[in-house]
Amino acid sequence: MMRSRRRAGAFALACLAILGGAALSCGRAPSTEVVFWEFWPAEIVQPLLDRFEHEHPGVHVRLEQLTWQSGQEKIAAAVGADHVPDLCEVGSTWMPRLLAGGKLAEWTSSVEDLRPELRGWSLCSIGDHAYGLPWVMGTRALFYNKTLFAKAGLDSTKPPETWDDLYAAAEAIQKLGGGVHGYGVQAGERYILFKKFMPFAWGNGGRILSDDQTAAVFDSPQNLAALEFYLKLRDVGLIEHQDELDRQFKDGRLGLEISGAWLFKSIPRDAPRLRYGVALVPRPDLEHGTHASFAGGEVLVGFKAAKQQAAALQLARFLVRADNALALSIAAKGVQPAAVAADTAAYYREHPAEQVMIQQFETAVPTPNHPAWGDMEAAIEDEIEQALLGKKTPRQALSDANQKLAQLVAKP
Amino acid sequence: MSRRVHSRATSWLLLAPWVVAFAVFGLYPFAFSLGASFTDYSPIHEGAPHFVGFANYAAALADPAFWSSLGTTAVFVVGSIPFTTALALALALAVQPAFRGRTLFRVGFFLPSVVSVVVLSLVFKGLYAADGTLNALLGALHLPTPSWLLDPHTALPAIMAMDVWSASGYYMVIFLAGLEAIPRELYEAAHLEGAGRWDAFAHITLPLLRPTLLFVLVVNTVRSLQIFAEVFVMTRGGPLHATTTVVYYLYEQAFYRFNLGYASAVAYLLFAVTLLLAWAQMKLVGRPTEGAA
Secondary structure, three states: OHHHHHHHHHHHHHHHHHHHHHHHHHHOOOOEEEEEEEOOOHHHHHHHHHHHHHHOOOEEEEEEEOOOOOHHHHHHHHHHOOOOOOEEEEEHHHHHHHHHHOOEOOOHHHHHHHHHHEOOHHHHEEOOEEOOEEEEEEEEEEEEEHHHHHHOOOOOOOOOOEHHHHHHHHHHHHOOOOOOEEEEEEOOOOOOHHHHHHHHHHHOOOOOEOOOOOOEOOOOHHHHHHHHHHHHHHHHEEEEOHHHHHHHHHOOOEEEEEEEOOHHHHHHHHOOOOOEEEEOOOEOOOOOOOOOEEEEEEEEEOEOOOOOHHHHHHHHHHHOOHHHHHHHHHHHOOOEEOEHHHHHOHHHHHOHHHHHHHHHHOOEEOOOOOOOHHHHHHHHHHHHHHHHOOOOOHHHHHHHHHHHHHHHHHOO | OOHHHHHHHHHHHHHHHHHHHHHHHHHHHHHHHHHHOOEOOOOOOOOOOOEOOOHHHHHHHOOHHHHHHHHHHHHHHHHHHHHHHHHHHHHHHHHOOOOOOHHHHHHHHHHHHHOOHHHHHHHHHHHOOOOOHHHHHHHHOOOOOOOOOOOOOOHHHHHHHHHHHHHHHHHHHHHHHHHHOOOHHHHHHHHHOOOOHHHHHHHHHHHHOHHHHHHHHHHHHHHHHOOOHHHHHHOOOOOOOOOOOHHHHHHHHHHOOOOHHHHHHHHHHHHHHHHHHHHHHHHHHOOOOOOOO
């Protein structure tokens, strides 16, 4: 009898606890959960999300970190299954295909006010229609070793301004010998060579497609001159994979290379004593051409099938704000904010090398947002590599690349 | 409930986790990709995929890039498996007899097969660099110092050499198990009959090792046909597609071009090639006997 009373009492208490818990949860403000997929380390992004949640009570962000190795597969699988995150970071090189797929949410009217505040709209737009927000930008610039400059009798305060300057500097450094190389020519890997060669082509006024993207214009005299110059650099340098070139540069055995802002993070760690400078990519000559480079970056996108589209847009607008994008850029290095207001931040005044990257954006060129861009990039790289390895003449390589591009443009 | 029924229920209950995992992560993707191979499925495109019959298979068979990747894979398989097998067998024979430090050697040879392929590939990438350790050694011996991973003629052999080195230890362990299963009495009898070491190897070891050899050949062929991670880390299919294997090619089609229907068809073509090769090996080397490795 005593035992059954105890049991009844315990049961009543449990019921009360459950009912009380339910009542409490009913009393709380309804919480919206935004699922956010991104590539940066959680310790860099989480503080931003904490601030967002503080500024937007009732919105909780569930962060899922992707890896650069498998992130693309995960996004593709999620999009295929329509089981998408509410907000997703996407690299600009994937955007042409995603834009062509038609599964991205259009944000044009909701982000119109941000147009003057951000750069890089072409990375996530088709015409005037915006399908995302540019978050952080990435470009390539000329990195040069000041110690090797001095050893080769060059003025280390004057980085090469023109193609001739670049060749002369590389030649002088190459002559030092002893395992030291002048210029780092990248080859042997996909999706990188394009970013190394095209700065010279764009700088010389060359293009890939016509403005309306209906014709291939890759076999132009401008691109031919650029390729001939790029091939000349082989004679005064080292042909290697990009990570190996970066390693040689950090080891002080490579005079010049076109590389990215990731070196700002790895040089202090791997080669703290390295004396180096950063300059704009040299232009053809002082009379004509530009200091062109490759313009890429990270874009924030939402999907039509996402559950929390409004809250996701709210989060995207928060993240691209100059202060937040700057905090990410400073912590992560390797990228710069898309927000123009961050250009004048004290941080960049104190870090002139990183400021060069921001200057480089002014003449950086994005890739065409064509649905077949992946195949086009592969076609260009294949042919440039043929020329680089001496299998084709520059003229033949450009002509063959142009033919492939023309076929891709003509594809329905 | 009878004891028999109870026992059967318990068996199914214990098997359930594996069966469920196999159904979800094995059978379902297998069936899904087979279905996808007959459609124009692309995960990023709106709308349901369309049935295209054998169009993806026909497109792959008409695509020079597919044949080129199949050729590269064939070179990899034919060029690496004999060396891996021979080296694994030689190592097994070397470390089978009891001698001081035998375990150390066994562990040492086996170690590369438990190290992540990505880590190994990164180490070898540095080793093969123009100014890397290998070229430093060759330079010291006044030998040519090629750009191993940048020359279309040397890139694939360089990856194959790494694969032979890293995989041999694993197959050595399998050969060791096969060698241990051979009765000692046969060697003793052969010795009494005046047979030399080579005779014993040719007439006792090799014939009795046949089931193990078949297992090693089939497993290694299946693995080599699927070579991917090494290529992804070391060359990304370059230079000039010299290292673009079938799996790397289908990976690019699936996750760079998002042509999942086409990529699935390529995967099933590779599956057919794998089946064919395994069948041919079983015919050539012999049927596996019961209880073989």
